Amino acid sequence: MKNCEYQQIDPQALPPATPNPPPPPRGPHGDRGEEPTAPRRKWQVFPGKNRFYCDGRIIVARQSGVLPLTLGLIIVTCGLFFIFDCPFLVKHLTSCIPVIGGLLFVFVVITLLQTSLTDPGILPRATPDEAADIEKQIDNTGNASYRPPPRTKEVLINQQVVKLKYCFTCKMFRPPRTSHCSLCDNCVERFDHHCPWVGNCVGKRNYRFFYTFIVSLSFLTAFIFGCVTTHLALRAQGGKGLMFALQESPGSAVELVVCFFSVWSILGLSGFHTYLVSSNLTTNEDIKGSWSGKSGEDVSNPYSHKNIFVNCCSVLCGPMPPSLIDRRGFLPADESVQTAAVDTELPTLATKSVCTQGTKGLLESATIPPLLSASCPQGKPHSARSCPDKGPAVNPDPELPTSCGRRPAAGSPPARHAKARAKKSKRAAQRVPNPSLDGPVSPASPDAGPGSQAGGHVGATFASLH
């Protein structure tokens, strides 16, 4: 049991954990992994729950969520627009309409694909040496009893006390604003939320793509809605009536329904994210109320530049950080030898480490659904953040980062949503009475990584029984 602390990076654990085994089921360059001596790329041994295409150039979350639906809705609606409405409007109004529509459509699809297929800011897991070093530091400062010391570290950021939590999966203290996404099993920098509509986490590297996507989508939906209304109004002129117009142009009816239900939620979402951008907040922080001073203390967002314009610029126009996971880099030639060596060294390294990973792994798989569903935020009501209940809305939902991601809701209708919310609030209540187990993790925190954290802490209590 002593070496189960490092089970995550144990060589036996590595191959099953990777979503992409070397044999070539995907990608055109799969034959690279067939020969035992061929150098392997780092994406092939990536421990998170991601899928890679084009030899590591494209990264997606393992669960694509409803991305095909999002893409399908956009393409179908725009297709119907170009087929049914544009000819009429070009004849009766102006030929700018398809041009503007086309530009917006291209913009939306490109930004959507970039949001989905870009590394959101995944932090690579700590190497065994780093993990051992951190463990040593923790054990030096902590006590020697069975119960492991709480794994948090307090730092002062711009005169504000911020708690850094230890990630049991990635074996490191998470940098500020970083959160562990249980769906992707990665720590993501400046974690905003895991969006099922784009099938990826939204974090430091792809937040600007995401914001551009929802803003341009608002414009596109509003534009199509306006054009379709104008089209039908023009057709219904001369006493012919709306039904006549709809019969002549049935596609417009579909567009009208889709756009009518999506425009409100997407506009609301854009407004919400504009507020977040201008105050340099993430959805995660806003939901948890990290800087709202709810406990009465004088807290303020330490990352804000105290100027709306500067905040917007820094979030949207700041320098583009590089991907830290180096997907296409080659593994060092002695990697396989190294991992074997680590295996033999583990008993000595892990002497004082509390065995949490083995039990944690089991607990995590058992507890993920209720824990994640329980993370539905009960925070302050905000009209823009209401869950999409507009039918088949093309609408990324920010306020239910993990819980929405867990539900494969395809265009959730209101009734289903209300039921799901009731279930979530029940589970949140069930989760609350475990503060002793959670330790530094606040019980009701809809942290994106409650599974790994709480699982780790619960695992710790199991370990204390060993």
Added chain:
Amino acid sequence: MATHSLQDMRQQASVAAKVFIQRDYTNGTVCHFQTKFPSELESRINKQQFEETVRTLNNLYAEAEKLGSQSYIEGCLACLTAYIIFLCMETHYEKVLKKIAKYIQEQNEKIYAPQGLLLTDPIERGLRVIEVTIFEERSLTR
């Protein structure tokens, strides 16, 4: 990134210990490493020299992440082109990272390798730590 001499050291010398310089978050999430001199390196390298290296690295990272007119122009232009230009051209950050890699290699060759030390580029550790590998003295041929 290693030169011939560094490669020899890596292959022949055995690793005695590794020291990790952690990030310093006092100024926010910008990439900034602690300049505190680790005690394990006291016998190997001059404190001033080491702190100078870390300070230079911090300045380079600050330059990469600087919010200035250049980054704003780059960002706005990228937004107008639906961020396609990120696929075509090298960003300012990537240019500075190359500078950093070169600087670390220089420092390794000139200062650290002769003392049996090796700095690992933080980008290879996800910008979390500066890893300093301490090699055993007796194995070095220098």
